[in-house]
Amino acid sequence: MNRIRILVLNAALSALDYRLPEGVAAPAGSVVMAPLGPRKVMGIVWDEGRLPGEEIAVERLRPILEVLPVPPLAAPLRRLIEWTADYYCAPLASVARMALASGGALGGPSTMTEYRLSGGVPERMTAQRHAAIEALAGQQGTMRELAGIAGVSEGVLRGLVNQGVIAPVTVKIDRPYAPADPDHAPPDLSPQQATVAGVLVGAVTARAFQPFLLDGVTGSGKTETYFEAVAQALRMGQQVLVLLPEIALTENFLARFAARFGAAPVLWHSSLKSTERRRAWRAIADGSAQVIVGARSALFLPYARLGLIVVDEAHEVSFKQDDGVRYNARDVAVMRARFESVPVVLVSATPALESLFMANQGTYQRLELPSRFGGACLPRIALVDLTREKPRSQRWLAAPLIEALKLRLERGEQSLLFLNRRGYAPLTLCRNCGHRFKCPSCSAWLVEHRLSSRLACHHCGFETRVPDTCPECGESDCLVACGPGVERIADEVRELFPEARLAVATSDTLSSPARAAAFIAAAENKAIDIIIGTQLVTKGFHFPDLTLVGVVDADLGLEGGDLRAGERTYSQIAQVAGRAGRAAKPGEVLIQTRHPDAPVIAALASGDRDGFYAAETESRRDAGAPPFGRWAAIILSSEDEKEAREAAHRLGQNKPGSDDLYVLGPAPAPLSLLRGRYRFRFLVNARRSAPLQKVLRDWIAAHSLPPGVRVGIDIDPYSFV
Numbered sequence: 244m245n246r247i248r249i250l251v252l253n254a255a256l257s258a259l260d261y262r263l264p265e266g267v268a269a270p271a272g273s274v275v276m277a278p279l280g281p282r283k284v285m286g287i288v289w290d291e292g293r294l295p296g297e298e299i300a301v302e303r304l305r306p307i308l309e310v311l312p313v314p315p316l317a318a319p320l321r322r323l324i325e326w327t328a329d330y331y332c333a334p335l336a337s338v339a340r341m342a343l344a345s346g347g348a349l350g351g352p353s354t355m356t357e358y359r360l361s362g363g364v365p366e367r368m369t370a371q372r373h374a375a376i377e378a379l380a381g382q383q384g385t386m387r388e389l390a391g392i393a394g395v396s397e398g399v400l401r402g403l404v405n406q407g408v409i410a411p412v413t414v415k416i417d418r419p420y421a422p423a424d425p426d427h428a429p430p431d432l433s434p435q436q437a438t439v440a441g442v443l444v445g446a447v448t449a450r451a452f453q454p455f456l457l458d459g460v461t462g463s464g465k466t467e468t469y470f471e472a473v474a475q476a477l478r479m480g481q482q483v484l485v486l487l488p489e490i491a492l493t494e495n496f497l498a499r500f501a502a503r504f505g506a507a508p509v510l511w512h513s514s515l516k517s518t519e520r521r522r523a524w525r526a527i528a529d530g531s532a533q534v535i536v537g538a539r540s541a542l543f544l545p546y547a548r549l550g551l552i553v554v555d556e557a558h559e560v561s562f563k564q565d566d567g568v569r570y571n572a573r574d575v576a577v578m579r580a581r582f583e584s585v586p587v588v589l590v591s592a593t594p595a596l597e598s599l600f601m602a603n604q605g606t607y608q609r610l611e612l613p614s615r616f617g618g619a620c621l622p623r624i625a626l627v628d629l630t631r632e633k634p635r636s637q638r639w640l641a642a643p644l645i646e647a648l649k650l651r652l653e654r655g656e657q658s659l660l661f662l663n664r665r666g667y668a669p670l671t672l673c674r675n676c677g678h679r680f681k682c683p684s685c686s687a688w689l690v691e692h693r694l695s696s697r698l699a700c701h702h703c704g705f706e707t708r709v710p711d712t713c714p715e716c717g718e719s720d721c722l723v724a725c726g727p728g729v730e731r732i733a734d735e736v737r738e739l740f741p742e743a744r745l746a747v748a749t750s751d752t753l754s755s756p757a758r759a760a761a762f763i764a765a766a767e768n769k770a771i772d773i774i775i776g777t778q779l780v781t782k783g784f785h786f787p788d789l790t791l792v793g794v795v796d797a798d799l800g801l802e803g804g805d806l807r808a809g810e811r812t813y814s815q816i817a818q819v820a821g822r823a824g825r826a827a828k829p830g831e832v833l834i835q836t837r838h839p840d841a842p843v844i845a846a847l848a849s850g851d852r853d854g855f856y857a858a859e860t861e862s863r864r865d866a867g868a869p870p871f872g873r874w875a876a877i878i879l880s881s882e883d884e885k886e887a888r889e890a891a892h893r894l895g896q897n898k899p900g901s902d903d904l905y906v907l908g909p910a911p912a913p914l915s916l917l918r919g920r921y922r923f924r925f926l927v928n929a930r931r932s933a934p935l936q937k938v939l940r941d942w943i944a945a946h947s948l949p950p951g952v953r954v955g956i957d958i959d960p961y962s963f964v
């Protein structure tokens with residue numbers, strides 16, 4: 244029988260049956276094109292009996308059209324796709340699509356046309372053409388990419404192609420990557436490091452599932468140590484996946500990787516050009532890409548010979564995806580390692596409580612690096628009590644921190660001020676009438692960005708110019724900025740130390756790999772005295788002359804009061820503190836707070852990590868929160884507030900409940916309006932034994948909701964807005 248069931252890449256359809264034409268082979272995992280009405284759809288041939296769906300009568304089966312020329316997705320990846328869809332209550336097709344994340348790689352020719360300047364000049368020069376030519380110097384890419392770079396329409400560029408100013412170039416897309424050499428420049432490991440590396444190398448050699456928690460203080464050489472496991476995988480001809488939480492960190496990582504292995508790793512992230520993406524995808528699928536460094540989406544790629552997974556900075560909340568398929572890459576990484584039968588290493592100086600719990604239970608093997616490499620000491624940490632040391636009005640730095648900055652400037656050392664708030668001020672209001680600037684599509688204040696003279700919504704990206712007059716009362720010169728963002732702290736520092744060289748480091752200023760690289764180079768070359776940054780600068784960076792870290796407002800993260808507020812504050816501040824004194828010179832950390840006795844702050848000051856985790860664990864146990872119980876959030880949203888509210892109430896009338904699962908809500912979500920949609924929320928708390936996903940699926944499936952209402956299910960949520 245040549246009936247096959249296909250996972251169609253369309254969330255609304257998912258499983259459909261087809262016929263395999265005579266003489267065509269398409270084992271499970273094959274990527275195929277199939278007819279659907281008058282259209283063509285892409286799908287993946289699935290294992291018999293694993294996808295639910297009705298059987299169509301034999302005579303009605305249509306033949307598939309084509310098997311695409313890529314290796315079939317292997318069974319471990321198919322199991323991972325099933326597990327992810329099931330656990331996170333997501334459509335199988337949406338998860339599967341992440342594995343096929345390069346349309347170009349799946350068929351097309353192996354060469355493509357890119358464009359670049361030919362050196363010629365147009366017959367008629369316009370301002371727009373001139374600007375485009377300037378912008379494209381040294382660039383090569385597809386029409387669309389070049390149009391993006393030049394900020395003009397593709398039409399303008401086509402005009403230049405017709406005149407020979409821009410010339411087509413044929414590019415081979417799938418050229419191989421330079422090989423990494425496991426023995427290029429191995430370091431001399433300290434005895435501590437060597438012990439840990441030995442265990443990891445052993446696990447790679449054993450080729451079996453084994454989860455590790457590599458728990459080492461900042462600056463202990465965790466990267467150098469797990470690089471030994473990477474080297475072992477390379478020697479064995481296996482692929483390695485290294486997940487990093489932010490693209491901004493990759494520059495730093497790439498340089499270290501290249502120094503150790505003599506070649507760059509293969510990158511995977513959302514801003515790759517389509518050609519780079521295609522090349523990477525094909526090399527991953529045919530096994531020639533050796534080490535892949537990527538954002539969380541790299542987790543679902545079809546590795547041909549995976550031998551090791553590393554999740555660096557594994558505590559980072561950005562591993563949790565909050566739209567589309569809402570998965571936690573840290574957890575899915577462990578599952579993938581399990582299906583692939585390979586070791587996985589979670590690396591962190593401040594592990595997530597869930598990870599520590601698994602280690603304490605013995606589920607994960609814990610590997611420790613308790614001291615800094617090369618005899619560097621951990622920094623000295625002191626609190627600045629803002630209720631006693633009051634900064635001047637409309638200023639945020641207290642005297643002890645100002646003194647410490649001054650001392651560093653005198654000594655020619657670097658300082659880092661940390662405030663997790665982009666922009667100039669989080670709220671702008673009118674002094675005359677009290678009008679507050681709000682986003683038109685979200686229930687959120689607009690954040691002033693003075694560097695770009697804009698008011699911006701950090702939720703939806705809405706931006707507007709800062710007006711000269713109040714839109715409410717019409718007064719001029721009446722707008723007041725409330726509270727500080729990093730730009731405002733930079734102003735304060737500039738006023739205190741006019742000679743100091745400052746750098747504001749946020750996702751606004753380090754928005755591209757090139758800008759991040761320029762920042763790192765400037766810091767390393769001591770062209771910067773004081774860095775003022777958001778969470779972006781809390782990890783990964785190693786600046787030997789940085790000896791002071793000032794935390795401007797340690798209480799900020801505790802205000803929201805969600806489940807992980809304490810843990811997040813602890814890890815953020817411990818991580819940023821870890822930037823100080825990483826080399827020969829000792830480091831100092833000053834933490835400004837109005838609550839020096841709050842458990843998190845006190846634990847940071849005394850360096851009592853174990854005490855903090857123990858207390859946090861107990862409060863999680865009391866709350867039935869992870870890892871002891873589970874939470875889920877269900878958000879109903881609609882552009883029509885009444886429709887959303889009514890749908891939520893209807894769902895609420897039949898909410899499930901039992902001894903081991905209860906549902907709170909519905910209530911307006913804390914962010915009750917987001918991107919123009921009104922949001923109502925249920926929170927579900929369940930014991931680990933409760934069949935949470937099944938209960939939620941059955942509950943929601945029993946209701947038909949109006950087409951304007953969207954339902955989002957978030958299992959193990961990180962965001963409680």
Ligand code: ADP
Nearest residue numbers: 430431432433461462463464465466467616785
């Ligand atoms: P972590 O990731 O634990 O914060 P890193 O791996 O960044 O630590 O190491 C801190 C610094 O010490 C880096 O500059 C690194 O190159 C250096 N280092 C660590 N171990 C060694 C070693 N065995 N030999 C030489 N340099 C090392």
Ligand code: ZN
Nearest residue numbers: 682685700703
């Ligand atoms: Zn908005």
